[in-house]
Amino acid sequence: xxxxxxxxxxxxxxxxxxxxxxxNRAGGFESDINVEYKDxxxxxxxxxxxxxxxxxxxxxxxxxxxxxxxxxxxxAIVDVIKNEGLGE
Amino acid sequence: xxxxxxxxxxxxxxxxKAYHLAVPNLSFEKRTIESSEEEIxxxxxxxxxxxxxxxxxxxxxxxxxxDEHAEIFSAHLLVLSDPEMINPIKDxxxxxxxxxxxxxxxxxxxxxxxxxxxxxxYMRERAADIQDVTKRVMAHLLQVSFPDPALIDEEVIxxxxxLTPSDTAQLNKQFVKGFTTNIGGRxxxxxxxxxxxxxxxxxxxKTITDQANKNDLVIVDGxxxxxxxxxxxxxxxxxxxxxxQFEKQxxxxxxxxxxxxKSADGVNVELVANIGTPxxxxxxxSNGGEGVGxxxxxxxYMGKSQLPTEEEQxxxxxxVLEQLGEKPxxxxxxxxxxxxxxxxxxxxxxxxPFLGFRAIRLCxxxxxxxxxxxxxxxxxxxxxxxxxxxxxxxxxxEFRQAKAILMEEKDRLISEGHSMSDSIEIGIMVEIPSTAxxxxxxxxxxxxxxIGTNDLIQYTMAADRMNERVSYLYQPYHPAILxxxxxxxxxxxxxxxxxxxxxxxxxxxxxxxILLGLGLxxxxxxxxxxxxxxxxxxxxxxxxxVGYKDKLLSMSxxxxxxxxxxxxxxx
Numbered sequence: 001x002x003x004x005x006x007x008x009x010x011x012x013x014x015x016x017x018x019x020x021x022x023x024n025r026a027g028g029f030e031s032d033i034n035v036e037y038k039d040x041x042x043x044x045x046x047x048x049x050x051x052x053x054x055x056x057x058x059x060x061x062x063x064x065x066x067x068x069x070x071x072x073x074x075x076a077i078v079d080v081i082k083n084e085g086l087g088e
Numbered sequence: 089x090x091x092x093x094x095x096x097x098x099x100x101x102x103x104x105k106a107y108h109l110a111v112p113n114l115s116f117e118k119r120t121i122e123s124s125e126e127e128i129x130x131x132x133x134x135x136x137x138x139x140x141x142x143x144x145x146x147x148x149x150x151x152x153x154x155d156e157h158a159e160i161f162s163a164h165l166l167v168l169s170d171p172e173m174i175n176p177i178k179d180x181x182x183x184x185x186x187x188x189x190x191x192x193x194x195x196x197x198x199x200x201x202x203x204x205x206x207x208x209x210y211m212r213e214r215a216a217d218i219q220d221v222t223k224r225v226m227a228h229l230l231q232v233s234f235p236d237p238a239l240i241d242e243e244v245i246x247x248x249x250x251l252t253p254s255d256t257a258q259l260n261k262q263f264v265k266g267f268t269t270n271i272g273g274r275x276x277x278x279x280x281x282x283x284x285x286x287x288x289x290x291x292x293x294k295t296i297t298d299q300a301n302k303n304d305l306v307i308v309d310g311x312x313x314x315x316x317x318x319x320x321x322x323x324x325x326x327x328x329x330x331x332x333q334f335e336k337q338x339x340x341x342x343x344x345x346x347x348x349x350k351s352a353d354g355v356n357v358e359l360v361a362n363i364g365t366p367x368x369x370x371x372x373x374s375n376g377g378e379g380v381g382x383x384x385x386x387x388x389y390m391g392k393s394q395l396p397t398e399e400e401q402x403x404x405x406x407x408v409l410e411q412l413g414e415k416p417x418x419x420x421x422x423x424x425x426x427x428x429x430x431x432x433x434x435x436x437x438x439x440x441p442f443l444g445f446r447a448i449r450l451c452x453x454x455x456x457x458x459x460x461x462x463x464x465x466x467x468x469x470x471x472x473x474x475x476x477x478x479x480x481x482x483x484x485x486e487f488r489q490a491k492a493i494l495m496e497e498k499d500r501l502i503s504e505g506h507s508m509s510d511s512i513e514i515g516i517m518v519e520i521p522s523t524a525x526x527x528x529x530x531x532x533x534x535x536x537x538x539i540g541t542n543d544l545i546q547y548t549m550a551a552d553r554m555n556e557r558v559s560y561l562y563q564p565y566h567p568a569i570l571x572x573x574x575x576x577x578x579x580x581x582x583x584x585x586x587x588x589x590x591x592x593x594x595x596x597x598x599x600x601x602i603l604l605g606l607g608l609x610x611x612x613x614x615x616x617x618x619x620x621x622x623x624x625x626x627x628x629x630x631x632x633x634v635g636y637k638d639k640l641l642s643m644s645x646x647x648x649x650x651x652x653x654x655x656x657x658x659x
Contacts (some may be wrong), residue, residue, distance in 0.1 A: 012432050016163040016214060017393050023166050047166040048173045048199060051214055054206040 002074045003064040008087040013039025013056040018084040024048045025080050033077065093294035096313035097279035101331035102266025102288040104305050105301040106242035112232045114223060116189040124182045131177060131188040134228035139168050148238040164221045196222040233620050240264060240375045247296055251278040265306035268296050268315050273559060274592055282369050283614035290315050295644055325329040341619030345376035349622050351604065355630040359622055361615040362590060366407040373613040379415035382590035382613020383408060386428055394432055395457060401464035409472025416473045418538060419471055422461055423447040423479040447480035450491055462497045469509035477538055481516040484530060519543035527579035537580050541591025546570055563646040564593045571641055576608045588612055598650055600624055601657050602640060605633030
């Protein structure tokens with residue numbers, strides 16, 4: 001399992017448009033990818049899952065990936081977060 | 089058969105079948121089912137049909153609104169494929185042996201409640217997205233048709249309670265021949281959009297959604313503010329004639345397209361247009377506009393999930409300026425707040441939004457937003473004849489502060505090596521009575537005034553223009569309004585500045601002779617009003633109208649003014 005911790009910097013937090021990009025990206029990997037925020041863990045391949053966390057600005061989130069392509073998967077997700085200006 | 093009166097919002101005659109843009113009846117009964125497999129198949133079918141529709145809406149939105157706006161439909165599509173959403177519905181069907189409608193409703197409500205209870209206003213708004221998507225699936229389960237303006241592919245008249253800006257943005261002029269609504273007035277959002285789309289519209293009919301049935305033949309008479317449902321053969325004929333005459337009249341007007349606007353005694357005034365997007369400019373040019381008197385920049389900020397970038401704005405402003413070449417373009421800086429909200433700014437709800445935190449008040453506090461717009465404008469200024477106008481200015485300090493921010497950004501851009509025009513005029517909207525009264529003081533510091541009558545009238549008369557019960561107080565010809573307008577024009581001229589008007593009043597055939605007599609320099613109106621106005625002004629003698637000025641200003645009532653003008657100008 002690999003994991004990364006990220007701080008959200010976008011003013012509206014993880015909102016619909018970047019969440020869509022994240023889910024679509026996650027769907028391309030075989031690994032199970034999860035997001036953890038405030039003791040709640042959801043599947044990153046689910047838009048309802050991510051949106052239901054209501055992740056605001058300044059939130060610390062933990063992303064984990066388990067599976068054959070876990071390294072690539074987590075890197076791809078972190079890249080999306082950076083490119084979308086969501087966090088660092 | 090029936091004849092309904094409403095408010096003429098956009099002129100012309102449209103004849104086509106009624107198309108109801110309303111949420112259909114989605115009520116359902118709870119049933120115990122025999123086979124969960126059958127029920128799940130029904131669910132999957134409804135989901136697939138909904139997805140296909142959303143794909144098409146997304147494609148249409150890309151074409152008409154751009155990629156950015158279309159993205160929200162990608163999110164909607166993901167919801168319909170989301171295991172977190174779909175599996176609980178299937179589970180409920182299997183374990184409780186209930187019909188798919190019940191299961192869908194339960195699961196969706198669980199998510200909707202969850203979103204509604206979030207701290208962040210943006211997330212709370214997402215409940216509406218889930219609702220939207222769920223309604224579409226529910227409609228397919230119940231096999232009732234779900235209206236979608238972007239999916240219309242035959243000639244129709246849209247019949248609705250009201251149209252939101254995003255509804256109107258999805259209308260395809262090729263098929264949507266006209267529209268009519270229960271609520272709204274001449275200055276409501278849907279009316280303004282109808283005029284810029286150049287489709288006939290009658291609003292404020294109160295009952296049209298109850299009276300017109302699906303597929304009824306409907307005539308929308310946007311000239312006299314009437315809607316005729318299932319017309320008789322005779323009525324149909326007479327309206328086809330009226331439609332023909334209107335088209336003929338339009339061709340007559342078109343002859344004046346490239347003529348200057350001159351009164352009968354040879355005085356020039358400027359007729360310019362109000363626009364909302366770069367796409368509106370073609371209508372300005374085809375209607376003989378001499379420039380843009382009001383570019384409402386709010387549309388760049390609306391219907392999206394985040395603020396537009398400097399680059400996005402720069403491209404829009406550049407496009408408008410380039411299309412108009414030497415002709416003047418007055419850009420109004422962001423006028424948000426009041427009745428125009430932006431979800432992503434998360435502004436607190438106000439009891440009295442029109443008197444609250446809006447326009448320049450918001451921009452001066454959130455100068456991070458304001459500066460981005462000013463930078464984009466300054467950079468675009470090299471591409472045409474730009475004038476910048478600040479909205480809702482109430483005090484000189486506000487104007488000075490806004491101008492100082494503009495100058496700071498100008499210096500910063502110069503030091504970054506950008507070039508820009510050095511002859512940008514900076515003016516203000518006069519829409520608050522205090523500013524109209526203090527116009528002589530303002531005139532020393534601004535380059536121009538543009539009188540925004542929609543707001544000036546509602547603030548002067550203390551009557552909400554959206555409230556139908558006090559709409560009788562919306563009186564453009566009231567002597568109080570005329571005196572304010574006159575005062576502003578005189579103040580401008582005393583300092584060698586110009587005064588324009590960008591409210592609906594500027595295109596009104598009763599107001600035009602009055603304003604000409606009061607000395608107004610620039611009239612900004614819907615593009616489609618320009619040629620009729622030019623035709624009218626060519627028959628008016630300015631000297632004669634100036635002679636009526638004192639008499640008009642001392643009249644007692646709006647009726648008296650209107651009667652007098654009608655008599656003198658044979659209307």
